[in-house]
Amino acid sequence: MSEDSRDDTNPDPDEHALEESAADNSAADDSAADHSADETISEDSARTTRRSAKLGSRAGIAIGILCVLLGFAVAVQVRQNSAAGQNLAGARQEDLVRILSDLDGREQRLQGEITDLKNTQQDLSSGGDKAQAAEQQAQKKAAQLAILAGTVGATGPGITLHITDPKSALSPDVMLNVIQELRAAGAEAIQVGTVRIGVTSAITGGDGAVVVDGSPVKMPVDVLAIGDPATIGAAMSIPGGVVSSVKLVGGVVTVTQSGKIDITALRDPQKPDYAEPAGPSK
Known part of the structure; x- marks a missing residue:
């Protein structure tokens, strides 16, 4: 049998090794690319998580401040109403009668003025x-x-x-x-x-x-x-x-x-x- 016939039926071992090396390199590149993509996705996810955490923290602080202000306003209003009630509760009977009489007198005068103005109109x-x-x-x-x-x-x-x-x-x-x-x-x-x-x-x-x-x-x-x-x-x-x-x-x-x-x-x-x-x- 001639050498040319042997060459066609039995491939060169060196060429086979080169092909396997190229395949391995391609697979390694694909794996590296996949790993890099995974790292990029992980970093984006981490940034998104941190950003959400910051927003949530700021929103929580804002809500807390609003709650404190609302509580303060309610406390002040209750204190004012309580003080007014205590003042009237401590007034003497004749003072309360005088206050009511003054209010009634003012109401009557205002009603009379309103009636006069309406009649004039x-x-x-x-x-x-x-x-x-x-x-x-x-x-x-x-x-x-x-x-x-x-x-x-x-x-x-x-x-x-x-x-x-x-x-x-x-x-x-x-x-x-x-x-x-x-x-x-x-x-x-x-x-x-x-x-x-x-x-x-x-x-x-x-x-x-x-x-x-x-x-x-x-x-x-x-x-x-x-x-x-x-x-x-x-x-x-x-x-x-x-x-x-x-x-x-x-x-x-x-x-x-x-x-x-x-x-x-x-x-x-x-x-x-x-x-x-x-x-x-x-």
Whole structure:
């Protein structure tokens, strides 16, 4: 048999080894590539996990802060409500009566004002004589302002304060406190002795020699006030009020409620030196 025939039937061992080595290298490359891909996927998964953990941690912190703030707000509101309840719970019966009376009086006055405004609106918007309705409303408003200014007499329900000063120790400060307390309680017109109290009234003098708008106050003196009798009367008797302040200097105050008080003392109209009526707003 010839050598060529042997070569065809029996392959060269070296060539076979080369082929096996190439196959092994290819398999190794494929394995390395698969391993690298697995590592990449693992790293991405780890980063995703860490990112999710961070987001979850931040969200948890935010929720915790919101819960703390909400709890603080609720605690503050409960404390405020409790404090208000304790204040009312510690109030005396006469103080509670005065508070309720004041609230009732204010509600009635506001309801009356609302009714008057509604009636005025209907009169001005009706098909009747609008000019006449406007004139009547202006006259009514002018009369109200005149009462407040003290330039016209006034009548209505109210109280009388009879003040005595046996020790001649009543000071201008005490008399000023009497007037301020009456105004705060809703008095719409006040007269001290023979003097009508207005926005420019001045209380001067000394202990036992009080002077109101230049007129000496002779004791005992009656102070007249028009307003809701129950509200004003209760306000005069509260602790630290008019009755208490006069009593501290040795005086005595008697409060008498009445369905009709007549205030006849008048104040002279005063022309302002600088102020002028403003025109209608545009």
